Amino acid sequence: MLRLQRLLAPPATAGCARCSRHACAAGAHASDVVDRRGDVAPREGRADRGRTRSHPAARLRGRAGGARPRGHRLVTIEAQARALLRPLRDEDSDTLFRWINDRETVVFNAPFHPVTRADHERWFERVRRDPSLRIFAIDEVPGGRLVGSAQLLDISPLHRSAQLQIRIGEADARGRGIGTEAVRLLLAQAWGELGLHRVALTVRADNARAIRAYEKCGFVREGLLRDAALIEGRYVDLVCMGVLSP
Numbered sequence: 001m002l003r004l005q006r007l008l009a010p011p012a013t014a015g016c017a018r019c020s021r022h023a024c025a026a027g028a029h030a031s032d033v034v035d036r037r038g039d040v041a042p043r044e045g046r047a048d049r050g051r052t053r054s055h056p057a058a059r060l061r062g063r064a065g066g067a068r069p070r071g072h073r074l075v076t077i078e079a080q081a082r083a084l085l086r087p088l089r090d091e092d093s094d095t096l097f098r099w100i101n102d103r104e105t106v107v108f109n110a111p112f113h114p115v116t117r118a119d120h121e122r123w124f125e126r127v128r129r130d131p132s133l134r135i136f137a138i139d140e141v142p143g144g145r146l147v148g149s150a151q152l153l154d155i156s157p158l159h160r161s162a163q164l165q166i167r168i169g170e171a172d173a174r175g176r177g178i179g180t181e182a183v184r185l186l187l188a189q190a191w192g193e194l195g196l197h198r199v200a201l202t203v204r205a206d207n208a209r210a211i212r213a214y215e216k217c218g219f220v221r222e223g224l225l226r227d228a229a230l231i232e233g234r235y236v237d238l239v240c241m242g243v244l245s246p
Contacts, residue, residue: 082181
């Protein structure tokens with residue numbers, strides 16, 4: 001598995017919309033990996049061991065006049081020390097169902113409303129087929145425990161833009177830089193494989209820790225939506241943030 005440079009920063013645990021409570025998997029090829037810039041390249045075979053290897057992205061660009069092989073998509077993005085992004089598996093559904101019905105987790109970024117198992121399963125199946133999403137599980141490294149979800153949604157090929165949402169669902173995984181690292185890896189996918197120009201998000205104005213974490217990842221404050229969300233019986237302001245491709 002291709003390793004990425006270690007990215008250390010404070011945690012991020014906020015997003016905006018109600019749908020950000022969930023995360024799921026997009027289909028992909030199990031042989032794909034992602035380099036530091038988000039380019040997709042196939043794994044090397046045994047025959048390549050012991051030889052000097054060129055950069056995987058360079059190998060990919062050299063094929064078919066520079067065209068990326070048809071059908072190749074992201075499977076796993078890994079950071080050296082803290083977080084790994086991967087598509088969700090069927091067995092992750094129970095964990096997501098627990099998170100969506102945990103009031104303390106949900107109110108970081110949305111009003112709390114209990115969700116039934118049937119509604120959750122319908123959502124889980126539907127969103128995995130949505131071509132406008134790239135949604136990943138966040139696994140803790142080392143150990144491989146599922147601790148959160150991260151997604152690019154409302155992907156616009158026309159404007160080359162998307163919205164970003166992230167949630168750290170396990171309370172003991174917050175405050176350790178896992179969320180920030182996951183955001184950086186998700187942005188690598190946005191700039192690399194998806195070729196986006198802009199990624200935006202909204203975050204509660206009273207969530208100073210998340211705002212600082214997003215700023216560490218390159219986001220800048222672009223505006224304030226006053227009384228934009230009614231959460232736990234009171235209106236809260238939302239900060240609009242965005243980042244452009246390097």
